[in-house]
Amino acid sequence: MKQTSYKDLRQYCYFSCLSDGALEALSNKFEVVHLPAGTLIIEEGAPANAFYMVCKGEVEVTKKNQWGQVSTLSVVGQGESFGEMALLTCSPRFSSVTAVTDVTLLKLLKKEFDEIVRQDSAFAGLMVDRHQSFSHYSDIKTAQPFALLPPEKMSALIDKLAEKKFSPGEKIITQGTQGDAYFIIKSGRAKVLKRMLSDKEEEVALVEAGQGFGEEALITDSPRSASVEAIDHTVVWTLSKEDFDEIAKASFLREADPEEVLSDSRDNIAFLDVRMKTEFDEDHIYGAVNIPLDELRRRYAELDRDREYYVYCLMGARSAAASFLMNNQGLRATSIRGGISNWPGAVEKMNDGVHTPLKPT
Numbered sequence: 001m002k003q004t005s006y007k008d009l010r011q012y013c014y015f016s017c018l019s020d021g022a023l024e025a026l027s028n029k030f031e032v033v034h035l036p037a038g039t040l041i042i043e044e045g046a047p048a049n050a051f052y053m054v055c056k057g058e059v060e061v062t063k064k065n066q067w068g069q070v071s072t073l074s075v076v077g078q079g080e081s082f083g084e085m086a087l088l089t090c091s092p093r094f095s096s097v098t099a100v101t102d103v104t105l106l107k108l109l110k111k112e113f114d115e116i117v118r119q120d121s122a123f124a125g126l127m128v129d130r131h132q133s134f135s136h137y138s139d140i141k142t143a144q145p146f147a148l149l150p151p152e153k154m155s156a157l158i159d160k161l162a163e164k165k166f167s168p169g170e171k172i173i174t175q176g177t178q179g180d181a182y183f184i185i186k187s188g189r190a191k192v193l194k195r196m197l198s199d200k201e202e203e204v205a206l207v208e209a210g211q212g213f214g215e216e217a218l219i220t221d222s223p224r225s226a227s228v229e230a231i232d233h234t235v236v237w238t239l240s241k242e243d244f245d246e247i248a249k250a251s252f253l254r255e256a257d258p259e260e261v262l263s264d265s266r267d268n269i270a271f272l273d274v275r276m277k278t279e280f281d282e283d284h285i286y287g288a289v290n291i292p293l294d295e296l297r298r299r300y301a302e303l304d305r306d307r308e309y310y311v312y313c314l315m316g317a318r319s320a321a322a323s324f325l326m327n328n329q330g331l332r333a334t335s336i337r338g339g340i341s342n343w344p345g346a347v348e349k350m351n352d353g354v355h356t357p358l359k360p361t
Contacts, residue, residue: 009027009106030107032105033104033107037057038099041105042093046092048087050107050110051113052083053106054078055103055105056103057104059099060097063138069329071146072150073142076097083097084127087114088131143211144211145212145248145328148328149248153247156247160247164236164238166188166190168234171229175194175226179241181239182212182214182238184212186237189209190206194294207228214228215248218241218244220318220321253320255334256335258336259344270309271289271309273285274291283349285347286346293321303326312335313339
């Protein structure tokens, strides 16, 4: 592979402070690499051995989070770099990088990169600043609610998030209050508590770092259906309802009128009823599967990722929240507007439409 010249390096901001002589010495350490589209340049978890700068084309930086979702962290183009994070921290590759188009790269081996960091304080400062900024970005981007959010929406999102701290036992949200924010746990844990008919709070779910909660009240414009209480010292990111609607809800909520659903003749569609089982047992759309909204987070594994789900409830509110959650997980879900109350198609009735508890035997 041919080498680059100091004039080629001059276009990169990282080296703007260096003299022609210093650049010429540095240029001898770079290697020009040409790779076709689709090439895996860096694999997440592999040892870090080089730093790259893009001369031509684009590469995609991706990372898998703890739930198995693959997040697109960024698309890096001409004049930009990648691969420095693992070199600076002496750790395995933090993410994967794949060529989106045919690319021409400048490759600098780890030994030479380390030498520049030691000798050039301006270069080292730029790399450290990039590392800190990117680490913060990555923490947010790989959180479950934002893992599949398009990268172009992330810059707007990051500026909207605010941090709040809660002590063990402190309520983050309270059942029955009006929803005004969405929450993502940055660190710590919280438990979801629901007041049942007995008026006693029962723990129904656990929320951990990287997971979000509070979307149902925002999507349905209804009071909070449960409380969330910090278990440990917990730090959360908060997103106002207005920003949630504009960024997250607009990205993950899909809805369709019943007539659109009835005209869908694809073979891979399925119906999901997110009402309580007692409601489902009274009547439901033929062939529908029943997973109540309160249980949905725990039962994603039961859903087929190759299917397109039409989700419904009684009036369309709970199914809208379910659509948001499922699309957020990489499933494909569309809420039926108006729910089963507005459904003109066939319905399977299990009784006279009034739920009657079974008599003890």
